[in-house]
Amino acid sequence: MCQQTEPTDQMPPLENKMETSAEVCPKTPPKKKSGSKRAHPARLKKKQRQLRKAQQQHRQSITDEESSVVSFSSSNASSIASPSRKKDANNKPNAGKKRNRKQRSKKSSSSSSTQDNKDESMIMSEEHSRYVALDCEMVGTRLGHSVLARVSIVNFFGNVILDTHVKVEEDIMDYRTDVSGVTAEDLKSEAAMDFQQCIDLVSAILEDKILIGHGLKNDLRVLNIKHPWYDIRDTTKYTPFLKPSGEDGAVLLPRKLKELAKYKLSKDIQVEGQAHCSIEDARASLELYKSVSSKWEKMIRYKVNKTKEIEQKICGPSN
Template identity: 40%
Template sequence: MSAKLDKKKMSSEVKKNPKQLPLNPNWAQLQQKLKSIGSAKPPRHPRNQQSETPNSILGKRKERPTSESDDAKPNPLIPTNDDCSLTDVLAMDCEMVGVGQGNKSALGRVSLVNKWGNVVYDEFVRPVEWVVDFRTRISGIRPRDLRKAKDFRDVQEKVAELIKGRILVGHALHNDLKALLLTHPKNDIRDTSEYQPFLKEGRRKALKHLAAEILGVEIQSGEHCPIDDARAAMLLYQKNRKGWEKTVKDQKRLKEKQKKRKQRKKPKLDSNHAPTES
């Protein structure tokens, strides 16, 4: 009798407040799980995962240097200033073109730099004879370069004026002077192809090889640039200037002594032009 009364009482209470219905145990468990998932905050991802990772046993890994470090190495052929004034030492290099049957060389371009490597003269030259081979693969000279080029005579006079009374540096300068139809005092020539310390078993080395071995710079990898070649020759001279100039002075003194000895050995002539022993 009491059980029936309790059911009636419960049903009357449910009608008054329907929201308080008893929940199924499974549904209550699911609802509780959903609440816990919703309240839990998602894990925050670190901005820099590499900084969060633990170091290995060997410690933190060093970063490999980038290629920019190699590119940052200065090129020794680039002048350190912009002074283009004439100095007591000039370096010269020429590029040739083919004339006649093509196997004859003629001046196509001449470049001179001062002791700092700054250009003091750089001109394309129109040869006297007709050009049949521009030798572009090596000379870098093209037909358009010679259309407004200066006449050979004008260039010849200007170069002669610039190098007069100055030390002239270059590689195989006899070829350049021959193309210019010029001469220069031997005591004022510093030829990197003939300098004894640069020779290998008495053989001359190419300027390209000297620049790579001594200066650590690459030149003449394609078309030749007379400015770069002149700069390379000048830098080779500057690096060895002290010893080079000492060698030149010693050779000059030796020649003077030999000349005096020859003059002493010459027999004197008497009034009748007969040789007499001194």
């Protein structure tokens, strides 16, 4: 049999080989990390801090909103609390402030309701010049006609713009002095105006004006003047001033100016035994209008708009 012979060259130990390799290939020192790589963890930490701060702010905002909702709901709940709880609430420091606010709101509402009840004029001061009140006195002629004998016009504040007697060319049969206050001497005086002169002056005053009066249909007829219907405020035509008549009250009739002044203004005019004064009557009509001016103007605007709608349906829209 062949005997295995041991190799003459034995393998060197492993440690020797490693030492030999180390001697042949010396270890290279580890590379230093660049500055950018060293800064990366710092930036990451900074971003994390910013993220945590944003999350905290978000949670805080949510907490604030929830607290505001809770306080709002609690305030509403307290407002509808039982009487005993309300009594306890009045003892709190803020109860006085709440009562003051309620009192102020009550005062404001009461003042507004009072203003609505009085129905004070809503007319702007720059528009006051547009409003005038007129009243005429007449005398009877031989043919039974009523002709102009006196005309009075006052402005929005009741100041006299025009007050004149008018000369009458026809034969006068009835001066109606007990009602009109006009006498023969008034119409023959030098201060009395000629009819045409008076008409021209009155027409100039009434141009583009809102005309207020009582029974203006008769006044405009004796003046021989036409005025736009939407610029007329006649107290004999305003529905709330009319009185019901007939068995069922369905018919509405105009009231006398004397009756309206007493009923609406608590004023006595045209006193028994005293002649009428056209200035006094014009002022009474003016005060009646001003007492309901806001409602009256709303009604006029409604009628004007309705009239325009009807005209557009009939004639078509204007270009």
